[in-house]
Amino acid sequence: MTTSSTGNRLLRRKEVESRTGKSRSAIYDGIRKGTFPAPVPIGGKSVAWLEEEVESWIANCVAARATQRKQ
Secondary structure, three states, X not given: OEEOXXXXXXXXXXXXXXXXXXXXXXHHHHHHHXXXXXXXXXXXXXXXXXHHHHHHHHHHHHHHHHHHHHO
16 A cells, blocks of 8 residues: 555555455456446556545445435
């Protein structure tokens, strides 16, 4: 895991899997469908996700659950 100059922490795939409970294939399926944040290239074939975007995705899932319960 690395930190950019703007303070946005970058998460590698294993960390994203751990935080979201999603498998590798589910993450990339979500990216293709536009329902999960896309990674950013960090050099060569390596990619990482912005922690802020992953945390926002998690928060949206929680909010959606709360909305469904109210209906």
